[in-house]
Amino acid sequence: MLTINNVEVMYDKVILVLKGMSMVVPKGKIVALLGSNGAGKTTTLKAISGLLKSENGEVTDGFIELYGERIDVNDAETIVKKGIFQCMEGRRVFKHLSVEDNLIAGAHTRKDRKNIKSDIQKVYHYFPKLEMLKHRQAGYLSGGEQQMLAIGRGIMAKPKVLLLDEPSLGLAPLLVKEIFSIIKKINKEEGTTILVVEQNANVALSIADYGYIMENGRIVMDGTVDRLLSNQDVREFYLGMGDKGRKSYKDIKSYKRRKRWL
Amino acid sequence: MTFLLQMIVTGIVVGSVYALVALGFVLIYKSSDAINFAQGEFLLIGTYVCLTLITAYNIPFVAALLIALMFSAVLGFVIERIVLRPFIGEPVISMIMATIGLSSVLAGIVHIIWGHETRVFPKIFSEKPVNLGEIVIAPVYLWSLLIVVVMLVIFTLFFKYSKLGIAMRATADDQQAAMSMGISVKMIFAVAWAIAAIVSAVGGILLGNINGVNASLSAIGLKVLPVAILGGLDSIPGAIIGGLIIGILESLTGGYLDPLVGGGLKEVMPFVILVFILMFKPYGLFGKKEIERV
Ligand SMILES: Nc1ncnc2c1ncn2[C@@H]1O[C@H](COP(=O)(O)OP(=O)(O)OP(=O)(O)O)[C@@H](O)[C@H]1O
Ligand SMILES: [Mg+2]
Numbered sequence: 001m002l003t004i005n006n007v008e009v010m011y012d013k014v015i016l017v018l019k020g021m022s023m024v025v026p027k028g029k030i031v032a033l034l035g036s037n038g039a040g041k042t043t044t045l046k047a048i049s050g051l052l053k054s055e056n057g058e059v060t061d062g063f064i065e066l067y068g069e070r071i072d073v074n075d076a077e078t079i080v081k082k083g084i085f086q087c088m089e090g091r092r093v094f095k096h097l098s099v100e101d102n103l104i105a106g107a108h109t110r111k112d113r114k115n116i117k118s119d120i121q122k123v124y125h126y127f128p129k130l131e132m133l134k135h136r137q138a139g140y141l142s143g144g145e146q147q148m149l150a151i152g153r154g155i156m157a158k159p160k161v162l163l164l165d166e167p168s169l170g171l172a173p174l175l176v177k178e179i180f181s182i183i184k185k186i187n188k189e190e191g192t193t194i195l196v197v198e199q200n201a202n203v204a205l206s207i208a209d210y211g212y213i214m215e216n217g218r219i220v221m222d223g224t225v226d227r228l229l230s231n232q233d234v235r236e237f238y239l240g241m242g243d244k245g246r247k248s249y250k251d252i253k254s255y256k257r258r259k260r261w262l
Numbered sequence: 263m264t265f266l267l268q269m270i271v272t273g274i275v276v277g278s279v280y281a282l283v284a285l286g287f288v289l290i291y292k293s294s295d296a297i298n299f300a301q302g303e304f305l306l307i308g309t310y311v312c313l314t315l316i317t318a319y320n321i322p323f324v325a326a327l328l329i330a331l332m333f334s335a336v337l338g339f340v341i342e343r344i345v346l347r348p349f350i351g352e353p354v355i356s357m358i359m360a361t362i363g364l365s366s367v368l369a370g371i372v373h374i375i376w377g378h379e380t381r382v383f384p385k386i387f388s389e390k391p392v393n394l395g396e397i398v399i400a401p402v403y404l405w406s407l408l409i410v411v412v413m414l415v416i417f418t419l420f421f422k423y424s425k426l427g428i429a430m431r432a433t434a435d436d437q438q439a440a441m442s443m444g445i446s447v448k449m450i451f452a453v454a455w456a457i458a459a460i461v462s463a464v465g466g467i468l469l470g471n472i473n474g475v476n477a478s479l480s481a482i483g484l485k486v487l488p489v490a491i492l493g494g495l496d497s498i499p500g501a502i503i504g505g506l507i508i509g510i511l512e513s514l515t516g517g518y519l520d521p522l523v524g525g526g527l528k529e530v531m532p533f534v535i536l537v538f539i540l541m542f543k544p545y546g547l548f549g550k551k552e553i554e555r556v
Contacts, residue, residue, distance in 0.1 A: 054438055056351075080444025092439035094432045105432040108425065109444035153443065 001027050002161050008061035009047050017043045019217040030187050030194045032208035034201045034238055040217045041197040042089055045163045049086035050076035081109045083160035091150040095139030099130055102138050106153025123152040126182050144175045164196040180207050201238040264396045269517040275403045277509015278410040280486045283465035284501040286458030287490035292434040293454040296357040301462055302483020303368035308334040308463020309470045310376050323386045331460050338459030342452045380476040406468040488536035508532045
């Protein structure tokens, strides 16, 4: 179980981005973290994975725990070793490495090197397309294939918790559906706990057990998927399913202003 | 004709040593985008350590070579740690300036310890020339070529297949993504510096066996910069081919043009070629094409 408790994050010692962020990711579940651009979703994931430090960001208050053990003080490699693996926004495959070398790099912290061959096969089982491309330079893969590879690297690391940052980014709707069904499958078959950040609330909630909605550096709403789906505000602003037709921009602004005081 | 062949063979041997040393530049450039101007001093120190072990302590050549390489690796590691690590995340130019400073400091230390007179390696390889068809070649050249080839093969396999080699290539591609795999980027930098120090030392020891050792040997460090740039600075095969091209052209210039102009042309040839090639291929012969498809 991953706990984020009242975390404050600052970049460059002055830019306060997370302002008392709290959430819980229970073992074996899929949790969706939703929110508009700039809400601080990526920053939350980087705070968990320790990648913040490479961007001059810092957790200045609160704490993050994995199974009761504080990890916000660790550096990125230690956190990967402890079992948290982040698939970064924008896929970030190693462009000049072959698909298979990318997968091997994903397994970098694994101690059981002899199982790596069979785990590569496992990735090919989830993403059969990658097997046909295994000797191809990753930079030449299509966006969808690169996303598969990015998640494949995550499988190779055998993490307890997999953090996915906008896996739907820039992909065609059909492919988004396919990738999310595979994410669900990984969660089921490998027992991997998953925290998925998404703009595309519809698809994220379709596989999640629980959802958090963040605005402006903190959580403004959370609940089971059913509860979120039945909530009027969520339907309107995140799922685009307003019952009373489109609201004007002014109303949305006032909504945001109201939420800020929560 | 025989003379031409002779020159070419000499060029290949010297060029292969250049290629090996250039590999050091390439590794550091690939991992941290910096150019290490202290490479020539790395070369000199490794060579002097090996020479001192042989002459002052009577250690056999192979053992002395291995100890010198280990010493170089540690030196590279330590220098990365104390001199360069503070510059991670700073503009690359600061790191490059630091290597220039480092180069002067190391040159000073070498001068204090070993002075500046030319020393020669005791005869390690047999001096009986080998006849290859019409050309005659000293065994030290053949051994050098063999050692370089073996090292290049080892490094190629290392980068292609080993866990650390793959991690090094991954880090060169995308540092932050590499961190997200749990790769210790600091460790990768340190290894790159250690390997750079090793290949420099081997290069220095081989050339030292051919030409003798004095402080001017460190100029090789600068001379192989054109080799690395020619090869594209980030390409290992590029460094190898760049090394061979420069080695052969240098040797031919020395053999055919220097007698006409009274010498000296050989030394500037690598730089002339460099300027010439960069006019047509600004990224070098094998520079990395940025793959852009997002
Ligand atoms: N390295 C950084 N230095 C300074 N500010 C940053 C840095 N990274 C992010 N920020 C700022 O933090 C805020 C939150 O950014 P973040 O990337 O976490 O948002 P996000 O919710 O992931 O948005 P998106 O959906 O667009 O990816 C933004 O205002 C951004 O400008
Ligand atoms: Mg983001």
